[in-house]
Amino acid sequence: MYVRGGLAGRDVAWDSWAVILIAGLWATLVVLIRITDWLPTIAVPRTAVSTMGIVVSVYLGFKSTSAYARWWEARTVWGSIINDSRAWANAALALVGPADAIGGPDATASRALVRRHLAWVNALAYQLRRTSVLKVSRVQHVFDYRRADTDAIFTASPECYRRHLPEGEAAEVEGRSNPAVHIARRQGSQIAALLDGGAIDNNRAVELIAIQNRLIGYQGACERIKNTPFPRQITYFGRIFTWIFIVLIPLGSFDAFIDEVARHLTAPADQERFALIVIPFTIVVSWLFYMVEKVGESCENPFEWGSTDVPIAALTRTIEIDLLELMGAEDIPAPLAPRDGVLY
Numbered sequence: 340m341y342v343r344g345g346l347a348g349r350d351v352a353w354d355s356w357a358v359i360l361i362a363g364l365w366a367t368l369v370v371l372i373r374i375t376d377w378l379p380t381i382a383v384p385r386t387a388v389s390t391m392g393i394v395v396s397v398y399l400g401f402k403s404t405s406a407y408a409r410w411w412e413a414r415t416v417w418g419s420i421i422n423d424s425r426a427w428a429n430a431a432l433a434l435v436g437p438a439d440a441i442g443g444p445d446a447t448a449s450r451a452l453v454r455r456h457l458a459w460v461n462a463l464a465y466q467l468r469r470t471s472v473l474k475v476s477r478v479q480h481v482f483d484y485r486r487a488d489t490d491a492i493f494t495a496s497p498e499c500y501r502r503h504l505p506e507g508e509a510a511e512v513e514g515r516s517n518p519a520v521h522i523a524r525r526q527g528s529q530i531a532a533l534l535d536g537g538a539i540d541n542n543r544a545v546e547l548i549a550i551q552n553r554l555i556g557y558q559g560a561c562e563r564i565k566n567t568p569f570p571r572q573i574t575y576f577g578r579i580f581t582w583i584f585i586v587l588i589p590l591g592s593f594d595a596f597i598d599e600v601a602r603h604l605t606a607p608a609d610q611e612r613f614a615l616i617v618i619p620f621t622i623v624v625s626w627l628f629y630m631v632e633k634v635g636e637s638c639e640n641p642f643e644w645g646s647t648d649v650p651i652a653a654l655t656r657t658i659e660i661d662l663l664e665l666m667g668a669e670d671i672p673a674p675l676a677p678r679d680g681v682l683y
Contacts, residue, residue: 461500
């Protein structure tokens with residue numbers, strides 16, 4: 340997720356140079372054909388192109404709104420994970436054992452619950468980004484690519500959650516297809532053991548389980564977003580419609596420019612010279628529609644290591660800092676810093 344005021348022009352250029360080149364070459368070809376009268380019938384009524392532009396705009400607006408709703412849902416779910424992570428730590432430290440649980444006889448049990456929850460959060464972040472549909476690039480892009488050095492971020496490795504687990508539990512979840520689920524199951528087992536041992540009563544156990552169930556629900560919501568692709572037909576036809584409109588722009592705008600110029604200049608040579616404005620006009624309009632389509636597409640998959648993703652690594656680090664401080668721990672990491680203005 341970009342956290343600085345704007346996007347770097349270099350990053351935008353990496354993703355849009357192709358459409359600028361294609362639109363410019365196509366517009367130049369159309370203008371040359373019309374000026375030389377080699378194929379004077381190569382034209383499209385401007386009304387038809389305008390109608391097509393309206394249809395494409397409405398479709399891209401629908402696509403962008405739907406994709407952003409998906410991105411915002413992912414961010415909302417992670418906001419709930421942050422809130423309930425704090426609630427979990429507070430409940431574990433306050434309800435397990437006496438009021439001074441941090442220094443009391445049950446401090447080990449309460450701290451184990453908090454540490455295991457940190458393992459669960461890190462495991463969830465790791466699982467959501469274990470696979471990616473994005474291509475790898477050494478250069479930062481706004482769309483379609485992820486940086487080659489994202490492996491250096493701590494949630495890219497299983498070690499991110501293993502470090503919070505006892506050796507036996509870390510070995511137990513090793514090789515599991517869904518480590519976060521098994522970590523959550525261990526939480527439930529410890530709550531049951533505390534209840535059976537008299538460390539907590541039924542009411543406290545119910546409160547802890549209620550928070551745990553909400554967290555499991557958030558995991559399911561994240562997995563639904565991750566594993567259910569944005570409808571391919573919406574993405575596919577949005578891309579097709581955009582390129583069809585790009586092809587039609589110079590065909591429908593040439594005569595409009597000629598008619599406008601003819602109102603002020605009567606010499607054919609002057610009219611042809613000013614008709615060259617069709618080329619930059621085509622490039623600008625094509626770039627605008629292409630970028631609108633790509634902006635919507637960039638919100639479709641919020642857990643893919645992309646520059647526009649929900650920054651779950653940074654959010655995981657925020658949870659880790661808060662919970663370790665609540666426990667009075669000393670191994671508190673620093674907040675995750677942006678890379679070239681992007682928070683991952």
